[in-house]
Amino acid sequence: MTERNLLFGPEDDVxxxxxxxEHPPRVGFFTDxxxxxxxxxxxxxxxxxxxxxxxxLDLLGMSMDNTGMLGANSWRHVAFVxxxxxxxxxxxWSLPDEMTAQVEPxxxxxxxxxxxxxxxxxxxxxxxxxxxxxxxxxxxxxxxxGAEARTDFRWLMxxxxxxxxxxxxxxxxxxxxxxxRTEFGTVVVxxxxxxxxxxxxxxxxxxxxxxRPGDGRANKxxxxxxxxxxGLEPACAKAxxxxxxxxxxxxxxRERADRRLAExxxxxxxxxELYGRDPDDGVGGHxxxxxxxDKPEVYGLPPDPVVPTRFAPEIWRRVGTAAAAFAVAGxxxxxxxxxxxxx
Amino acid sequence: xxxxxxxxxxxxxxxxxxxxxxxxDVASYYGRPVLKTPVWEWKVAAYLFTGGLAAGTxxxxxxxxxxxxxxxxxxxxxxSLGALLASLVLLVADLGRPERFHHMLxxxxxxxxxxxGTWILSAFGPGxxxxxxxEMVPVRWRSSWPARLLRAVSRGLGLASxxxxxxxxxxxAALLSHTAVPGWQEVRAELPFVFAxxxxxxxxxxxxxxxxxxxxxxxxxxxxxxxxxxxxxxRLMEQRMGLIREVYHxxxxxxxxxxxxxxxxxxxxxxxxxxxxxxxxAAASGLALLGGSALQRFGVFExxxxxxxxxxxxxxxxxxxxxxxxxxxxxxxx
Ligand code: SF4
Ligand code: SF4
Numbered sequence: 001m002t003e004r005n006l007l008f009g010p011e012d013d014v015x016x017x018x019x020x021x022e023h024p025p026r027v028g029f030f031t032d033x034x035x036x037x038x039x040x041x042x043x044x045x046x047x048x049x050x051x052x053x054x055x056x057l058d059l060l061g062m063s064m065d066n067t068g069m070l071g072a073n074s075w076r077h078v079a080f081v082x083x084x085x086x087x088x089x090x091x092x093w094s095l096p097d098e099m100t101a102q103v104e105p106x107x108x109x110x111x112x113x114x115x116x117x118x119x120x121x122x123x124x125x126x127x128x129x130x131x132x133x134x135x136x137x138x139x140x141x142x143x144x145x146g147a148e149a150r151t152d153f154r155w156l157m158x159x160x161x162x163x164x165x166x167x168x169x170x171x172x173x174x175x176x177x178x179x180x181r182t183e184f185g186t187v188v189v190x191x192x193x194x195x196x197x198x199x200x201x202x203x204x205x206x207x208x209x210x211x212r213p214g215d216g217r218a219n220k221x222x223x224x225x226x227x228x229x230x231g232l233e234p235a236c237a238k239a240x241x242x243x244x245x246x247x248x249x250x251x252x253x254r255e256r257a258d259r260r261l262a263e264x265x266x267x268x269x270x271x272x273e274l275y276g277r278d279p280d281d282g283v284g285g286h287x288x289x290x291x292x293x294d295k296p297e298v299y300g301l302p303p304d305p306v307v308p309t310r311f312a313p314e315i316w317r318r319v320g321t322a323a324a325a326f327a328v329a330g331x332x333x334x335x336x337x338x339x340x341x342x343x
Numbered sequence: 344x345x346x347x348x349x350x351x352x353x354x355x356x357x358x359x360x361x362x363x364x365x366x367x368d369v370a371s372y373y374g375r376p377v378l379k380t381p382v383w384e385w386k387v388a389a390y391l392f393t394g395g396l397a398a399g400t401x402x403x404x405x406x407x408x409x410x411x412x413x414x415x416x417x418x419x420x421x422x423s424l425g426a427l428l429a430s431l432v433l434l435v436a437d438l439g440r441p442e443r444f445h446h447m448l449x450x451x452x453x454x455x456x457x458x459x460g461t462w463i464l465s466a467f468g469p470g471x472x473x474x475x476x477x478e479m480v481p482v483r484w485r486s487s488w489p490a491r492l493l494r495a496v497s498r499g500l501g502l503a504s505x506x507x508x509x510x511x512x513x514x515x516a517a518l519l520s521h522t523a524v525p526g527w528q529e530v531r532a533e534l535p536f537v538f539a540x541x542x543x544x545x546x547x548x549x550x551x552x553x554x555x556x557x558x559x560x561x562x563x564x565x566x567x568x569x570x571x572x573x574x575x576x577x578r579l580m581e582q583r584m585g586l587i588r589e590v591y592h593x594x595x596x597x598x599x600x601x602x603x604x605x606x607x608x609x610x611x612x613x614x615x616x617x618x619x620x621x622x623x624x625a626a627a628s629g630l631a632l633l634g635g636s637a638l639q640r641f642g643v644f645e646x647x648x649x650x651x652x653x654x655x656x657x658x659x660x661x662x663x664x665x666x667x668x669x670x671x672x673x674x675x676x677x
Pocket of ligand 1: 162163164165167168169170171187203204205206207208209220
């Protein structure tokens with residue numbers, strides 16, 4: 001298993017290793033968040049093309065983000081992060097605590113801790129309660145507090161999507177074969193097969209895939225499998241007005257991402273980093289790469305996700321040992337009986 | 344896994360110490376979880392218990408068959424079938440599309456513990472059913488030739504089932520650990536032993552509850568071994584936990600795990616001290632062991648669910664790993 005790392009690690013040709021002898025090149029997305037303007041055209045185009053039902057009309061108080069997370073009914077999700085730092089300082093951007101404090105109680109009160117976002121709306125707070133959405137006022141920053149307390153401000157936007165992992169946790173654990181690797185190297189759920197067991201929901205280290213309430217089956221981005229067959233690019237990439245979402249062959253996208261990163265670093269944007277570019281990472285690299293302007297966790301992404309399958313050999317070794325101990329205990333309980341003892 | 348964490352001392356401070364950041368200052372997206380909380384409901388937690396019980400009782404029933412303890416055998420085959428039927432109902436009911444349960448049988452996938460489990464259960468179930476059916480044949484018909492034929496066949500099938508029981512008792516640990524859920528993944532080394540012990544304790548407990556004291560000695564020994572194994576493995580698991588120890592201590596999960604330990608300890612003491620002498624003592628000890636086993640399963644299940652609701656349990660260990668790798672790299676190059 002040098003170049004064919006079936007459980008984890010880099011893999012040159014995912015489609016071949018899934019049984020396609022002849023296949024088109026692996027495709028994916030490069031989402032360059034540095035040019036995202038937060039228009040949500042991708043979210044809308046995806047819903048329209050794929051007939052994705054609404055995920056609940058909700059005002060979340062997460063800046064302009066009222067989707068909240070990827071989920072069964074949100075296959076693209078635009079994250080908005082409002083950050084500030086003391087004026088004139090280098091680095092050290094942070095989300096204002098008061099914003100998080102506004103949002104957190106509602107997340108905590110939700111039955112699924114807020115991970116229902118992108119699938120169903122959060123339960124609404126007690127009727128009549130006024131919700132502070134942290135909207136800006138018309139006074140200038142620092143007017144009330146004096147010039148020293150003024151802050152710099154920046155607004156990060158990122159259109160998130162299923163990563164179409166090289167080693168996809170969702171696909172590995174699916175017991176029905178509903179989730180499969182396409183000839184394009186993408187990961188898709190077959191709706192006529194899925195029986196809604198929900199294993200994929202816990203197998204995905206990114207919190208992407210979810211079960212659709214009322215329907216009972218798992219849903220996520222298909223990378224517009226139907227459009228790919230017709231030689232079209234996915235709806236989100238087509239709709240993106242700034243080319244923040246770029247579609248193409250993965251090898252080419254990786255080069256493009258490297259060039260863009262070098263360009264930004266050259267311009268002094270030292271905090272720019274690629275996410276999912278490295279084939280040596282915990283999932284063998286993404287099919288959908290990102291250029292981020294802060295740490296992944298700031299956007300709600302796991303910083304170093306690992307496909308659960310990586311632990312499979314270790315897990316089954318331990319299970320095997322425990323099963324043997326169980327069997328020995330069972331035999332032992334009777335062997336002493338056979339030798340006629342008192343108790 | 345365990346080397347990834349330093350021990351957690353308190354809810355917020357732990358994070359600060361682990362991540363080397365000011366208290367509570369773990370970057371997140373408005374505190375929203377990174378992972379999806381499992382869509383599995385209480386039915387899956389209940390199945391962890393009933394599946395273990397079916398396996399534990401099958402082992403005792405087979406042993407009783409081989410050693411000629413007829414009443415223990417009868418009680419345990421019937422108990423095993425009951426637990427197995429409950430398991431199937433629970434598993435199918437938890438599906439989003441229950442009418443498609445048979446899609447599980449489309450493929451055999453070694454990377455999916457749920458697929459592996461489906462096939463283990465498929466190997467386990469029929470023999471338990473056959474053995475239990477024979478136990479239901481009225482005594483006055485048992486000497487007829489069809490009944491004798493049934494006995495011969497069902498005995499073989501039942502014994503073969505018991506051979507797969509260790510798999511039934513332990514694969515559920517892989518089912519939970521083979522996920523991105525921090526509270527389940529990070530206990531992957533110990534969970535199989537906790538579940539194996541829990542299954543043996545519940546199976547033995549059932550035998551003590553349902554069979555006369557004279558015949559139940561092997562059930563008592565199996566229960567005592569299982570309960571001891573579960574208690575030790577569970578303690579060890581807790582000792583080795585990093586940040587996720589919080590979810591195993593707090594809230595409903597913490598209460599259930601403490602209850603499980605108390606009941607299992609009490610059941611173990613009863614098994615060793617009184618269950619060999621009094622039927623009432625045996626029944627009480629058996630019930631305590633069954634209760635302890637069920638609480639253990641619910642505790643572990645709920646701890647995992649809780650660990651997905653807070654981004655810290657996902658982010659902190661991963662960030663720590665990245666920072667450590669970066670330090671290693673700079674130590675090499677610098
Ligand atoms: S594991 Fe998650 S991110 Fe990766 S392909 Fe599956 S749903 Fe997408
Ligand atoms: S819910 Fe559907 S897609 Fe997900 S693992 Fe189960 S069968 Fe596969």
